[in-house]
Structures are given as structure tokens and as C-alpha cells.
Amino acid sequence: MTLLRDEGLTVEELAVWRMLQRAQVRITRHLEGELLLAHDLPLASYDVLSRLAEAPERRLRMNDLAGRVLLSRSGLTRLIDRLQRDGLVNREACESDARGLFAVLTDAGAARLAEATPTYLRGVRAHFLDSLGPDEIGQVRQLVTRLAGATDAP
Amino acid sequence: MTLLRDEGLTVEELAVWRMLQRAQVRITRHLEGELLLAHDLPLASYDVLSRLAEAPERRLRMNDLAGRVLLSRSGLTRLIDRLQRDGLVNREACESDARGLFAVLTDAGAARLAEATPTYLRGVRAHFLDSLGPDEIGQVRQLVTRLAGATDAP
DNA sequence: TCTGTTTAGGTGTGCGTGCAACAAACTAAG
DNA sequence: CTTAGTTTGTTGCACGCACACCTAAACAGA
Structure with a gap:
């Protein structure tokens, strides 16, 4: 006021x-x-699975993954713990850097992702995209790009 | 893909x-x-305090408040617990409905709010509004209104 | 008045998250 | 080679949240 x-x-x-x-x-x-x-499947888990699916060799270093997903490193550690427990993701050592760990998508993880993706995409369309006019996507893209600051997948 | x-x-x-x-x-x-x-002061607490400050008599029913803040009823209960412990808010019974409780802003709460508000507003400007072009606010308003679905303060 | 239904708010519990501190491995300077 | 500093990932901890359930009060119809 x-x-x-x-x-x-x-x-x-x-x-x-x-x-x-x-x-x-x-x-x-x-x-x-x-x-x-x-x-x-929680949203955060879906996000991790889809990022891994997009990555070459279906694998990403923990740190890289934490950067793409909206999660702290510790948060990601726990989330990967859960996904590994459920058999959707595995941890594999990194040859070139003994500190490094890859999170790698399993076949089961890929299957689960494929299963959930239609639901996810339908939801994004229904709850978000359908509220946009046909030409608004471009404007919104510019806007959110400015707001997001950093790029999406560097 | x-x-x-x-x-x-x-x-x-x-x-x-x-x-x-x-x-x-x-x-x-x-x-x-x-x-x-x-x-x-956490963001959620700031939100509660500012909603109360805007309300007539500086008071709102728990249920109404939960509707305005982005919180479940149980989440609000705990948050009000904390704010009450810190002396920023009080609970008062409702005359007309013995089940009802008002959350009411104390003087200390109002002072704390006044103290934090410049920081909050500066932040909203710096991190959000400054990324908008001068004429974009109107467009964005229409857009987010559609996205938000329900009204802000019914 | 009584009984079933709805509404307001609080509680028990489990989950997911971030922060700070940590160990191990890499890197650079001497 | 050694030592100091940095990066990578994990862990202890506490916090905040939502869900399901509970009690008390209000309301409805007979």
C-alpha cells in the first residue's frame, strides 16, 4: 500500500x-x-531421467546434471540414490577423473521415461501452452530467456 | 527428442x-x-505478513490466508506457529464462528514487515521487473492472469 | 431434537531440500 | 616431490512442506 x-x-x-x-x-x-x-514419478525425477536421455551415452556427470536440473548437488545425490534404488539409474565411475561419477540411465529408466512422457507433455500443453496465443510463444521465449539469465543447456 | x-x-x-x-x-x-x-525472514513469512497488513483490521481467517499464500492449510498452521513464537502474529478467536481463528498482525510484525519491504521490492524490481521492457508489463499481466487461473485475492 | 454431513483448524508422520562440513582426487607453485 | 588450494561428490543435520487423519463446531433435514 x-x-x-x-x-x-x-x-x-x-x-x-x-x-x-x-x-x-x-x-x-x-x-x-x-x-x-x-x-x-515425481517431477524432479522425470526431469533427471529426461536430461539423461538427451545426453550422449545417456550419461552425465553429477555436477553437470545438478546444473541442468534445478537442484543443489546434495539434493541431486539423494535423488540419484532413490532412482538407483528403483533401478532407473546407475552410478558409474569416470575413467579420466577418479573423483567423477556418471549418472547413467538404465533401460528400465528409459522405459519408465517413455511411459511417463505422454502424460508430462500433455500436462505442459494443457496447463501452460494452451494458455498462450498462437504467436505468443516467441515473445514468451524472449521474455523467459531474459528472466532465466543463464542458458538452458550450456 | x-x-x-x-x-x-x-x-x-x-x-x-x-x-x-x-x-x-x-x-x-x-x-x-x-x-x-x-x-x-523467509519469503513465505514475508508473504503472510504482507497479506495480513493489507487485510482490514490486519487480520485474516486461517483458511482465507492459506488461499492467498501458496500454502496448504497444514503448512500455514506451522508457519503461523513460528510467526507467533517470534511475536509477529497472534491468533484470535472468531466471535461469530467458534471454529474460526484469526491470524492477526502484531505491531512487531508490522514493524518487521516495514523493515523488510524495501529489500523485497528492490529484489522484485531487480530480478523480475527490470527484465521487462517498458510496455511489456501489460502483456505479461494478461499472460500470467490466464496462467494463474483463479484470481489473486477473491 | 437428533443424526448425518460439511467446514475450520490442528497433529503425526514421512519426504525432499539446502547448508555446512567432510574426504578424496586433481592442480599448481615452490 | 611437496604443499597449498580447488573441485567433486557425499553425509549430518535441521527445516519446511504436504498428505492423511482427527476433533470440534456449524449446518441440514426429518
């Missing part, structure tokens, strides 16, 4: 920010709910 | 969705980090 103007934010600007938060949470919850219900 | 086209999503559409997630996490972490560092 009064606090707002003192810092030069309009009411609209604050409302937009709040709605952005709300939108993000809303979309994410829907998506995760569907993924959990249909495939017992 | 191959999985993508089968469901009719372009590579660009998926990239936009991923960047949106990345952007949201990035902004939120920056904002929360600054708020925590400067005022030892």
Missing part, C-alpha cells in the same frame, strides 16, 4: 509478480500430481 | 517451459536469499 510507492512499484507490477508465482505453483502442482498419480 | 514430436510439442515449446521453471527458481532463490540475509 503506502509501502509500495515509496520504492516505486506500481500496484500492477506487484500483482503481476504475485500472479506469476501463483501460476508457477499452480502449473507445477498439476503436472506433478498427474505424473505421480499415473506413473508414481 | 523423438518422444517430443509424437505428442506435438516443438523443441521451442519445451525449451520455453524449461526456462520458465528455471527463471522462477532463480528469481525466488535470489529474493529469498536477500530477505534471509538482511532480515532473517
Whole structure:
């Protein structure tokens, strides 16, 4: 209210920010709910599996993976623990660097990913893309690129 | 990759969705980090305090508050517990409905909010609004309104 | 008035996350 | 070769959250 103007934010600007938060949470919850219900797969796990599937040799160093997924290194360690326990991912040592570990997608992991992907993509379309006008994607791309700062997969 | 086209999503559409997630996490972490560092106040707590400050009589029913903040009812219960412990919020019974409880902002809570608000607003401007072109706010407003689905404060 | 249903809020529990501290392996300077 | 500094991944810990369940109060219809 009064606090707002003192810092030069309009009411609209604050409302937009709040709605952005709300939108993000809303979309994410829907998506995760569907993924959990249909495939017992959390969103973060799906993200890891899909990143690995895209990577050459289906493998990525823990550190690289943590950079792509939105997770701290320790968070990723635990998540890979779970995925390994479920047989979707394996850890393999790195030849050139004895400290390094690869997370590598198993066949079971690839199968699980393939199974869940239609649900995921349908969700992204239904909860996100369908709200965009046909020509808006380009604008939104430029916008989120600016907001995201760093690139997606360096 | 191959999985993508089968469901009719372009590579660009998926990239936009991923960047949106990345952007949201990035902004939120920056904002929360600054708020925590400067005022030892988590983002969720700031949100609650500001919602209460905006409400008539500085008070809101737990349920209403949970609707505005992006939190489950149980999550809000615990958060209010903490805020009450720190003296920023009090619980007061509701006259007309014996089940109801108001969360009401204390003077200390209002002071803490006033102290943290410049940091918060600066952060929103720096990490979000500054990435928008001067005329983009209106477009973004329409977009996020569609994405958020429900209204902000019904 | 009584009984079944709905709503408000809180509690028990388990999960996922980040931070700080750690050990091991690499790297660079002397 | 040695030593100091950096990077990689893991672990101890505490925190915050949601889900399922619970109690008390309100409401509905007979």
C-alpha cells in the first residue's frame, strides 16, 4: 500500500509478480500430481531421467546434471540414490577423473521415461501452452530467456 | 527428442517451459536469499505478513490466508506457529464462528514487515521487473492472469 | 431434537531440500 | 616431490512442506 510507492512499484507490477508465482505453483502442482498419480514419478525425477536421455551415452556427470536440473548437488545425490534404488539409474565411475561419477540411465529408466512422457507433455500443453496465443510463444521465449539469465543447456 | 514430436510439442515449446521453471527458481532463490540475509525472514513469512497488513483490521481467517499464500492449510498452521513464537502474529478467536481463528498482525510484525519491504521490492524490481521492457508489463499481466487461473485475492 | 454431513483448524508422520562440513582426487607453485 | 588450494561428490543435520487423519463446531433435514 503506502509501502509500495515509496520504492516505486506500481500496484500492477506487484500483482503481476504475485500472479506469476501463483501460476508457477499452480502449473507445477498439476503436472506433478498427474505424473505421480499415473506413473508414481515425481517431477524432479522425470526431469533427471529426461536430461539423461538427451545426453550422449545417456550419461552425465553429477555436477553437470545438478546444473541442468534445478537442484543443489546434495539434493541431486539423494535423488540419484532413490532412482538407483528403483533401478532407473546407475552410478558409474569416470575413467579420466577418479573423483567423477556418471549418472547413467538404465533401460528400465528409459522405459519408465517413455511411459511417463505422454502424460508430462500433455500436462505442459494443457496447463501452460494452451494458455498462450498462437504467436505468443516467441515473445514468451524472449521474455523467459531474459528472466532465466543463464542458458538452458550450456 | 523423438518422444517430443509424437505428442506435438516443438523443441521451442519445451525449451520455453524449461526456462520458465528455471527463471522462477532463480528469481525466488535470489529474493529469498536477500530477505534471509538482511532480515532473517523467509519469503513465505514475508508473504503472510504482507497479506495480513493489507487485510482490514490486519487480520485474516486461517483458511482465507492459506488461499492467498501458496500454502496448504497444514503448512500455514506451522508457519503461523513460528510467526507467533517470534511475536509477529497472534491468533484470535472468531466471535461469530467458534471454529474460526484469526491470524492477526502484531505491531512487531508490522514493524518487521516495514523493515523488510524495501529489500523485497528492490529484489522484485531487480530480478523480475527490470527484465521487462517498458510496455511489456501489460502483456505479461494478461499472460500470467490466464496462467494463474483463479484470481489473486477473491 | 437428533443424526448425518460439511467446514475450520490442528497433529503425526514421512519426504525432499539446502547448508555446512567432510574426504578424496586433481592442480599448481615452490 | 611437496604443499597449498580447488573441485567433486557425499553425509549430518535441521527445516519446511504436504498428505492423511482427527476433533470440534456449524449446518441440514426429518
